[in-house]
Amino acid sequence: MINGQSREIVAMRNVGPDDRLLQVLFIGTRAPYNWYHWIANVLPALYVANTGAVPTDIPLVLPDEIRGFPQMMESLDIFLNGREIVWLGQDRLIDVGCVYWADSPVYDAPFSQQRSSRLPLILHWDAMVGYRDTILDHYATALSPLDGPQKVFLGRSSDAARPYNSGQVEAWAQEEGFTLCFTDHLSLLEQVALFRNATHIIGPTGAAWSGLIFAQSHLRALRLHGGAAEYENYFSNLATVSGATIFDLQGESLHPGIPDDAFKVTRHDFSRATRKLLSN
Secondary structure, eight states: EEEEEEEEEEEEOOOOOOOOOEEEEEEEOOSSSSSSHIIIIIIIHHHHHHTTTTTTTTTTTEEGGOOOHHHHHHHHHHHHHTTTEEEEEEOOOEEEEEEEEEOOSSEOOOOSSSSGGOOEEOOHHHHHHHOOOOHHHTTTTHOOOOOOEEEEEEOOOOSSOOOOHHHHHHHHHHHOOEEOOGGSOOHHHHHHHHHOOOOOOOOEESGGGGGGSOOOOTTTTEEESSSOOTTOOOHHHHHHHHHEEEEEEEEEEEEETTTTOEEOHHHHHHHHHHHHHOOO
């Protein structure tokens, strides 16, 4: 519905506010319904707002799509503290008198459209540790009796973005004793347990790696991708919170010059990288 924009002036067509609120809390970011951005940006901003003592009687504005993701709703309950949610649909505008805007402790937005101007991500370490510890404390009792595989391969559906020779790589990983896991089928608690129990994780780049923030410091991980610029340190950035170590294995891009496109990993490179990952 945005017809044009000049600096802070935004022109909307055929739409007007259908509600007015005196004040709201805003923790928005780009693609909040993406699991990485939810874990790295949206929820941490709510933690910041709570830490900054934004009164809980001020409602929180969230996009309506969030209600379709059980894991997001599960994680939201940890930080709401009874705060009301105002669900904002794509075709709805609200007029607000005063907005409390909590910044995310992970800086990756706004993202420059010029790739040459993009910089590696940074985060506020103390805030992210506090955020991570809040989640771990919430699940402390439930995590104790849980057990899981120590060698994990993060599976991804074959029709996902950035396809790769997943069938071959998954088979090679299972030959090396890795257990194939699909995090999008797991609750947040199960994802936390998976990363905390693991000693070694391998998988293609993607939002599944967001769980690195919950890992223990002895974790050694290997991310597969088809090419990445220096600013694409999304997951190594999160790994600094837990102290985990993540390495990259760059495969062969099937369409050179097209970022984030299909790639292929060879058996030789995968076996060599896996041996190094498992060695001391």
